[in-house]
Amino acid sequence: xxxxxxxxxxxxxxxxxxxxxxxxxxxxxxxxxxxxxxxxxxxxxxxxxxxxxxxxxxxxxxxxxxxxxxxxxxxxxxxxxxxxxxxxxxxxxxxxxxxxxxxxxxxxxxxxx
Amino acid sequence: xxxxxxxxxxxxxxxxxxxxxxxxxxxxxxxxxxxxxxxxxxxxxxxxxxxxxxxxxxxxxxxxxxxxxxxxxxxxxxxxxxxxxxxxxxxxxxxxxxxxxxxxxxxxxxxx
Numbered sequence: 001x002x003x004x005x006x007x008x009x010x011x012x013x014x015x016x017x018x019x020x021x022x023x024x025x026x027x028x029x030x031x032x033x034x035x036x037x038x039x040x041x042x043x044x045x046x047x048x049x050x051x052x053x054x055x056x057x058x059x060x061x062x063x064x065x066x067x068x069x070x071x072x073x074x075x076x077x078x079x080x081x082x083x084x085x086x087x088x089x090x091x092x093x094x095x096x097x098x099x100x101x102x103x104x105x106x107x108x109x110x111x112x113x
Numbered sequence: 114x115x116x117x118x119x120x121x122x123x124x125x126x127x128x129x130x131x132x133x134x135x136x137x138x139x140x141x142x143x144x145x146x147x148x149x150x151x152x153x154x155x156x157x158x159x160x161x162x163x164x165x166x167x168x169x170x171x172x173x174x175x176x177x178x179x180x181x182x183x184x185x186x187x188x189x190x191x192x193x194x195x196x197x198x199x200x201x202x203x204x205x206x207x208x209x210x211x212x213x214x215x216x217x218x219x220x221x222x223x224x225x
Contacts, residue, residue, distance in 0.1 A: 004156075031211060042215035042217040043157075045213070094211070100145050100211075101159055104156040106155060
């Protein structure tokens with residue numbers, strides 16, 4: 001089984017709808033992240049969480065919110081989706097100490113029409 | 114400002130040929146450096162990382178990378194490319210204890 005899972009893997013939604021993307025991990029890591037990937041722009045950080053009570057904005061948090069329901073679960077919400085939020089979204093985890101490498105989920109492809 | 118540059122958007126090589134993907138960074142302190150690969154429809158998989166020590170690091174799938182402080186570079190190499198290496202490759206700098214700065218990626222095409 002994958003260590004970092006994301007649901008759904010693909011989603012098409014309409015402008016103005018609320019949508020939630022979910023991320024779960026079995027790696028036991030404290031830190032979790034949400035990124036979006038756009039062609040030619042690489043990955044950009046939306047939100048990150050160091051533990052359940054520590055949530056922080058990344059570089060492009062406007063229009064997004066998150067919830068850290070448990071150490072293993074980190075959800076990303078679009079309260080009112082807009083077309084320029086069409087992108088590939090990745091969740092990642094990393095341990096609190098030691099290496100700084102991040103482990104990525106398979107991604108969620110979101111299309112807002 | 115902190116940044117990562119991957120100057121080649123697309124690279125095409127023949128199967129069996131050698132490969133070098135370029136990565137240059139701008140960061141004030143000694144960085145943590147990473148190369149990730151993204152196959153079509155997949156997430157990002159870590160190929161290799163540099164934290165300290167030997168500046169030539171070995172990774173998975175036969176890849177290696179060399180950290181050159183004087184050139185602010187961390188280029189990825191493979192002596193003989195396989196068709197399965199076709200993917201997009203991302204260089205990243207660990208800027209602090211949590212933040213990654215990603216390059217914009219290099220898409221590799223392998224000719225049979």
